[in-house]
Amino acid sequence: MKRRKFIQLSSSGSLAGFMLNGHMVNAFTRTKLLDNVSEDIIRDRCIVMIQLSGGNDGLNSIIPKNQYDKYASIRPTIRIKDTGSNKGIELDSSLSVQEQTLLHPNLLALKELWDEGKLNIVHGVGYPQLNKSHFSGRALMSRGGDGTDANSNKPDGWMARYLNSAFDYTTYDDPLGIQLGNKKPADEFHSDAEHKVDINLSGQDTAGFYSQLSNIGNPLADYNGQSSEYIDNINFINGMEVTATNYASRISSVFNAGTNNVTYPQYDLADQLKTVAKMLSGGSKTKLFLLRIDGFDNHANQVDSQTNSHLGKHADLLLELSESIKAFQDDLESLGIDQNVVTTTFTEFGRKPIENANKGTDHGNLGPMFVIGTGVEPGFTGAHLSLDSFTLGGNVKHFDLDTQMQHDYRQVYAAIIGDFLGASSLNIIETEFDAYDQNRLNLITSPILNNPYEKSTHSALLIVAPNPVVNDTMIQFSSPMWMRGQLQIHDLQGRIVQELIADFSSGKNQIPLHLSHISKGLYVLTVLDDKNKTLASTKFRKQ
């Protein structure tokens, strides 16, 4: 089990350099705290997530200065220089030797955020059995999964799970999620639930979104009581129409009510961020904004030339990224709403530490995430990845996930939705991030504190099959020992609809459940041990 191994590593600090990071230590100290968070604190808060699509080259973004010779030897052509007029930017000379960092010269705006204490760089982010396919990798991450059997088949997106768990969309004026920069629907928001929690504004005139929508459309085609793939499609289209029109006037009105106080640079990402800032200043209460910048898959010509390694496709993208984020942060501050927003970047995978022959890099695994905001705990989380095992032309091509992965991406998200958006432990369980939240990362300066999980470290491998459930189903899980435990089924409002006390045997257990009496919808099944601690939980659907 690779995941457990990495958690052990990160908590024992056995990695060289890991002890240098003071932030990790605090994460262990949190104990019994309230689950109830004042609505006032979190009402205006949101997270802006920027997808660096294609796989960002972390090693040319954040360069480990004390391994510079090694770095230069495995990237003779594309390395960012450490001398001369186009050399990398010294991030912070007060850092320890191991933490010394050269930033890509086009990340100057990011350095300014660092200097202002608004940037946390999370090193070595990945997930177990990291998938180096763009599509499979993105699909896994959008669903909060990884490459292990137990986690590769989640049906819905993690954002949809979180939003469904934490908010009552029926009483919410704003769409809970908004997607920009990609006309394709985001898997992150994909939900099997009947209602939609998100809306996609890409390519649309936000100011006129309502007038465009309100001018079109028939009344919903009524095919109630019938069932076929054709009618399922019609109902799906109806649902999309309802969502779009319900939210349309609200979106246009917050957008039109809002303002921007700074001039943004001329980039697509800057436009997306500008839209978000305007909506927020106009009173939007959307919780998750999903943005995108494309083009990071640079197998060739990532840099212009060996001489001009500071120029090229990757350099252009980093300039767009850093200048756009900086303008956004400045705008939020000027608007007086910077306390409410945390911005993060993520990417489907990093790139190989060794350059390829075409001034580019091939698909790799680990890389950094940036977490930005006034309320962000500044500094490093984790340490630079070690380049020791690589030589140009050598056989070792990838970072060893067992020893070098420091953070699971879900650990980062769990910390942010928990400490910044106030997700309760139940929310995090229902987002299916609880396993990655045992030692919460210290990313938010004044975290909203939740009760900690007392979840067994035993891996229960819970399966409900068949799922969706018609009348009968079989629960399969593994128990660490004989005990008298409990199965609980609750609905998404948290109401318990069924409880069953059962004797678990050590090892594999199979318990039949008859569920003909519960109504259609999504439910959470929780397996509790004899001390009422959660062994495992999973969602299933009743048909």
Place this chain on the structure above:
Amino acid sequence: MASLDPFEGALGTRLAKHLLRRATFNISQQRIDQYAAYNVEQAISQLLAPSVKNLNQPIHYVNGGLTQPTPWINDDPDYGAVNENNSSGAQRLNNFLDGWWMDEARRDTSLRSKMTYFLFTNLTAPQKDNGKSSYYYDYLMLLEHFCLSDWKELIFQVSINPRMLEFLNNDLNTKGLVNENYARELLELYTIGVGKPLYIDDNGNIAFDGDPLNYSETIDIPEVARILTGWRFDKSNRPGMPLNGTENGNLPTGYALPDEHDFDAKQLSEYFDNYQIDAWDPTGRSESDKKAQMESELRGLIDKILEQVETSKYICRKLYRFFVSRNISEEIEDDIIVPLAARFRTNYNLTEVITELLKSKHFYDADDTDSSDEIIGGLIKSPLELLLQTITLLNFPVPDPITKGELHYRVFYENKIIKKFLDISAQPIFGDVNTPPAGFPAHYSSPNFDKSWFNSSTIIPRYNICKIVFFKGNFGFNPGDYIKEVVPNPSDPEEIVNVLTNMFFPETPSLERKQYFIDTFLFDGGSLLQQGDEKYYYWNSLWSDYLGGKKENTVHSILESLIEALIWSQEYQTT
């Protein structure tokens, strides 16, 4: 049990529409009637009959230094030699190429255009808006040439196709300086595929769309990349590229550059039975021997990949999702995919599999007791289908590409269709700089697939397609003439709606639903309906006035709003 046995008897209107929607971009009342009388044998043989093209390549209208309509890609028997002095930049020429392709697709009475587009979803090399449109034309022609024939030969040809070499950097893949980009996608997306979770079986185990691991990440990708070293093309010298032979379409192709090929031994993993290519010493060999060795290595590799059962299943699943349904259950896997893949593997002939599929009882939902719960209307139309099928259902007067070239290429296809409809509906027809080798999410993104076409962003252009494309600008579409053409007795409002819904909708709607269209659009929300026998008096008299040469504007605006409502109906979004 799902069945590939052929459907028996005449298709009838409902199934004729279904077949035409799925197998072509060209559906009209006349074609529906024609196919309704056919059985599947007749229908499929009709779809396999070659459809003569209007133009074999895009022809530029008179502009810049041109004095007559002139090609810019190849010399043309009708329109003369290539003359690139047309004052249109690369981006515009790419749009014109797309416009030409769409115009041929909407005229195409055969399976050709749908199969070509299917191959684009299988072997996606997207169009770059500033790339050479002539090389992109060659890529499309390559897909078209093989769209109903030898898929194995196509894999070889596409691997050395200039656009593909450029797109996945294989033109940079060199001995000792390997670039893995094409090698990876060849395995992961184009041939054997990587497993994706498909469904949970009765034992609670996850069934994968293919073995979760069909190849070794660490062994096969670098080894395949080595086999692929040394293939080149010249970006700026298309006329200097070798032609791939008349049997392969006689298209400009990439070439072997032995100095940059790795002739050392290669060995694939156990997934490919540890397939070996022995070291070959090029010293003292002739150039042609060296090139032959490179070709034989590449062909050997393709043979080995296509020997794998998974490759045939992976492609058959793609074919199934594109033509039949997004839902592949255990039953479909066992009864449809597996036997179809066995057939495909015998000689990788695309005609054999597509005809078996389109003839099958399963395709017509006729293999179980309920023939209307699956398949028919079970997919969401892509923007391209929505567009081209609407053009053909409306008999829309698309401006002629030669006599009204600028209106045709620049106004209709480039400005209205590409920029104002397809691009914002998330289907820039053959992709753009940001389109990955997997194509559009509808083609790879489980479990939504085709449902990805319809979302809160694309709803606006889709529902507005009439305003954007058809009813704005003066193309001469006359709704009165159209209704006269398709409806025998247009003074009867019920007949109008019966005929139109029968053409436009996959299934017959309820009486209430039809009445909604009658009342709302022909009778101003019902306010103009009369009592009793004279219920439809308003329309009856309006129509007779219209036939008498009066009330033209009123009748046209009423009919336009009815047509628009049918096109933005939820039913019409499906296929």
